[in-house]
Amino acid sequence: MKFGTKAIHEGVSPDSATGAIMTPIYQTSTYVQEGVGNHKGFQYSRTSNPTRSALEANIAAIENGKYGAAFSSGLAAIDCVIKMLSPGDEVISTNDLYGGTFRIFKTIFEKYGVKFHFVPMGDLSAVEENLNENTKLIWVETPTNPTMKIIDIVAMGKIAKSNNILLGVDNTFATPYLQTPLDLGADIVMHSATKYLGGHSDVVMGVLVVKDEGIAEEIYRIQNSSGAICGPMDCFLVLRGIKTLHLRMREHCKNGKEIAEFLVKHPKVDKVYWPGLPSHPNHKVAKSQMRDFGGMVSFTTVGDKLEDALGIVKKAKLFSLAESLGGVESLIGHPSTMTHAAIPKNERKVAGITDSLIRLSVGIEDAEDLIADLEQALN
Numbered sequence: 595m596k597f598g599t600k601a602i603h604e605g606v607s608p609d610s611a612t613g614a615i616m617t618p619i620y621q622t623s624t625y626v627q628e629g630v631g632n633h634k635g636f637q638y639s640r641t642s643n644p645t646r647s648a649l650e651a652n653i654a655a656i657e658n659g660k661y662g663a664a665f666s667s668g669l670a671a672i673d674c675v676i677k678m679l680s681p682g683d684e685v686i687s688t689n690d691l692y693g694g695t696f697r698i699f700k701t702i703f704e705k706y707g708v709k710f711h712f713v714p715m716g717d718l719s720a721v722e723e724n725l726n727e728n729t730k731l732i733w734v735e736t737p738t739n740p741t742m743k744i745i746d747i748v749a750m751g752k753i754a755k756s757n758n759i760l761l762g763v764d765n766t767f768a769t770p771y772l773q774t775p776l777d778l779g780a781d782i783v784m785h786s787a788t789k790y791l792g793g794h795s796d797v798v799m800g801v802l803v804v805k806d807e808g809i810a811e812e813i814y815r816i817q818n819s820s821g822a823i824c825g826p827m828d829c830f831l832v833l834r835g836i837k838t839l840h841l842r843m844r845e846h847c848k849n850g851k852e853i854a855e856f857l858v859k860h861p862k863v864d865k866v867y868w869p870g871l872p873s874h875p876n877h878k879v880a881k882s883q884m885r886d887f888g889g890m891v892s893f894t895t896v897g898d899k900l901e902d903a904l905g906i907v908k909k910a911k912l913f914s915l916a917e918s919l920g921g922v923e924s925l926i927g928h929p930s931t932m933t934h935a936a937i938p939k940n941e942r943k944v945a946g947i948t949d950s951l952i953r954l955s956v957g958i959e960d961a962e963d964l965i966a967d968l969e970q971a972l973n
Contacts, residue, residue: 605651663910671800681707744764744876751779847891919955
């Protein structure tokens, strides 16, 4: 079954009571049982809910996994993964990382004895140098947020398997339409479903997908015990969003390409970060593991001045100045003062998150209008 068909049909079926083609919003906290232990598969909605179960099955299918788990946010999903570890365990992650992920690693879990190493993952030796008997997880973003670095998932999978450690991949920027990390050697895939999966900037949610039954059982134990679950209305919205994911991603990719090519030629633009450009340092790896290159584009201005970047994001009109990404509408942001402000400045600089770096979430509007908006903002 091809992707678009799976996105629309997997995990869902017409409502048995009414024939409704859309999965109902089961807005209930509990379920009547015919006798003690005699129920219809649902007991309490923190543990499971029919709307959430449909979404979890659907996202597992489109990621080519077997088990899905939905949470109240992307960070709640990451929180679940790190709760699988113990004090003294170590994690290796990329130094170009979403600021919220960095914050939960450093300010929450380090206090409980989990140690984190942030390294440039394009250099495999940097990963191998930090491996030791305490390493239990490699955590990857690819493309990375916000400089769009591409990390070789197959190479990371080989390192993880040979050292008997888990490999987790944040697949938010690529989506399962462009990239399926479980097929490339990952053990856990995470999404901020707030972004492309929901696709309409109207929900906050996170999901995990795995193939291994033992890992799934641990995820479900933590999900139920910690209680960071999403409500049925949110699940309904993301199920609806996934039905058009393949159509939206085609337009995001098409517009992303046109925007990147425009920026490359603009005299006030210095560097452009989009993995589909042949000049991108990881372009070959991107081609090997991605089916297209997405709608996330970042760039810096000539002179690398903070005031220039702030002026551009303020003057943009169709590109709305806002956090988040992945909706149908285009957004513009300044990572060093917004999404990545939690990362210390010296560490941002090492990762390439400079004062003039601007991040674009290119929507599905007409590309000509988006280019005109950037032109007036830059000039």
